[in-house]
Amino acid sequence: MNNVSNFVEGVDNAFVVILGISLFFLIAITLTMIGFVIKFNRKKNPKAKNVKEDMRLEVLWTVIPTILVLIMFYYGWVGYKAMRDFPEDAMHVKATGRMWSWSFEYKNGKVSPTLKVPVNKAVVLDLFSPDVLHSLYIPAFRIKEDVVPGINNKMWFEAYEEGEYDILCAEYCGERHSFMLSKVEVMSEENYNNWYGEDLSGAAPAETGLQILQANGCTACHSLDGSRLVGPSFKGLYGGKREVLVAGGSKKSVVADEDYIKKSVYQPNSEIVDTYPQVMISYEKTISEEQLKQIIAYLKSVK
Ligand code: CUA
DSSP states (O other): OOOOBTTHHHHHHHHHHHHHHHHHHHHHHHHHHHHHHHHTOTTTOOSOOOOOOOHHHHHHHHHHHHHHHHHHHHHHHHHHHHHHSOOTTOEEEEEEEETTEEEEEOTTSOEESSEEEETTOEEEEEEEOSSSOEEEEEGGGTEEEEEOTTOOOEEEEEBOSOEEEEEEEOSOOSTTGGGOOEEEEEEOHHHHHHHHHOOOTTSOHHHHHHHHHHHTTGGGTSOSSSOOSSSOOSTTOTTOEEEEEETTSOEEEEEOOHHHHHHHHHSTTTEEETTSOSOOOOOTTTSOHHHHHHHHHHHHHTO
16 A cells, blocks of 8 residues: 555554454354354244353453454554644644635745645644635545634644645535535645745736635636636626625615725625625635735736
């Protein structure tokens, strides 16, 4: 088996031990049952007999299962304990799970929709959710941890092989739960440092606008090609006329101008486009006015 990360061995050991014990008993109990059906068949034993207690049996079927359960506990404990011992020298990445996308924020402020990490380096993910329960799951690394609003959960790993591995959300979180997908990109230290140090300040504003949208997971619900997802598409949004619902349930017509876009980001449910669900949270704390300007510049460019 390939150990692509530090917990693969411990988790797989626990799994194989428990599976092996379960399989053994499945077969042993089934065979015993069949044996008893034959041996204690009514035709062979026309008169019922009372079976007296047997001390040896009582001790055996208490002691053996206790030992087996302790063996399972041992493997589970060893596998799990390592996951809760966070190394001091690990690098920290803030992992945000929101309806319905992941983003990863680095010490220098860089935000990425995929988790980029150097190989052979311990990485602690500080888990954050602004809305509901999610669960960050990396099957290849055998790790999964709930992302709970208001609770600072953590998880960690060290990847041993470069490559791309799936990230899933393993806690049902609403309509597009099954689309909450991302990747871990394990890179050589050199490639990682190049990416980490990359300077984005020179990029054109329209380009960074899209990056901000992607980093905040907006494109999980708003398509770029005009197709309908959870919210209205970004394509052709700017300057378009919209029927919106206002508080109290009445409708009015608005033009998607800068003010309307700002309102939609900061108070998304105050004037929501008709026929769309009220599921977006406010991004007042996560998207600054400066970033909003870049988003608007981008939206203008995808008419
Ligand atoms: Cu997030 Cu399921």
